[in-house]
Amino acid sequence: MKWYPMNQELFSAVDHYINTLLAPQDEALAATERSLDEANMPQISVSPSQGKLLHMFALLCNARRILEIGTLGGYSTIWLARALPADGRLITLEYDPKHAEVAQQNVTRAGLVAQVDIRVGKALDVLPQLAAEETEPFDLIFLDADKKPYVEYFEWSLQMSRPGTLIVADNVIRDGQVLNSNSTDPSVQGVQRFNTMLSTNTAVTATILPTVGVKGFDGMALAVVN
Numbered sequence: 001m002k003w004y005p006m007n008q009e010l011f012s013a014v015d016h017y018i019n020t021l022l023a024p025q026d027e028a029l030a031a032t033e034r035s036l037d038e039a040n041m042p043q044i045s046v047s048p049s050q051g052k053l054l055h056m057f058a059l060l061c062n063a064r065r066i067l068e069i070g071t072l073g074g075y076s077t078i079w080l081a082r083a084l085p086a087d088g089r090l091i092t093l094e095y096d097p098k099h100a101e102v103a104q105q106n107v108t109r110a111g112l113v114a115q116v117d118i119r120v121g122k123a124l125d126v127l128p129q130l131a132a133e134e135t136e137p138f139d140l141i142f143l144d145a146d147k148k149p150y151v152e153y154f155e156w157s158l159q160m161s162r163p164g165t166l167i168v169a170d171n172v173i174r175d176g177q178v179l180n181s182n183s184t185d186p187s188v189q190g191v192q193r194f195n196t197m198l199s200t201n202t203a204v205t206a207t208i209l210p211t212v213g214v215k216g217f218d219g220m221a222l223a224v225v226n
Contacts, residue, residue, distance in 0.1 A: 061139045064087070065090075068080060081112045095122055165224070
């Protein structure tokens with residue numbers, strides 16, 4: 001297997017160029033990034049340009065209802081929720097109560113309490129409850145949690161979708177490690193399993209968008225429900 005060198009310095013510089021021009025952060029977003037360091041949480045949120053991309057996806061979907069699996073500190077939550085109309089709703093699932101508390105503070109600071117509902121618990125426990133209680137499908141679903149059960153997250157997402165729903169799954173290239181068939185990393189194995197499933201799933205039309213930037217080399221899977 002051939003591995004190609006990557007210039008992370010160039011990726012980061014181009015990302016900064018894009019962010020400065022088209023995805024500048026306001027104080028609420030910058031404070032959300034700072035809050036992760038203050039709470040000793042990992043800096044693994046989407047980048048500003050990726051957040052702007054998610055925001056645009058929500059606008060393109062005319063999203064009124066969004067589901068997010070994996071909240072962390074609420075950075076992507078804020079980008080997505082800002083695309084909602086005044087009566088829109090975003091439900092986000094977070095396993096760690098500490099992370100959920102930090103996210104709630106950040107969502108409150110951003111003035112999005114009326115739009116955002118943070119649910120705490122293991123996603124595979126919360127998703128069946130959510131599917132039972134929600135009568136309307138979601139317009140956009142964003143997967144950005146632990147990678148091992150991505151297939152199961154996707155299956156639950158399909159149950160809460162409609163034709164035209166956009167499902168976005170982050171981190172499905174993992175610095176190119178998906179090409180390593182001998183990987184023992186559970187996250188790599190999880191997205192390999194997910195990508196293979198996506199290639200044969202007739203319920204959606206899907207592709208993978210490679211991403212490079214300050215977060216390195218990765219990719220987002222995009223699937224539109226048929």
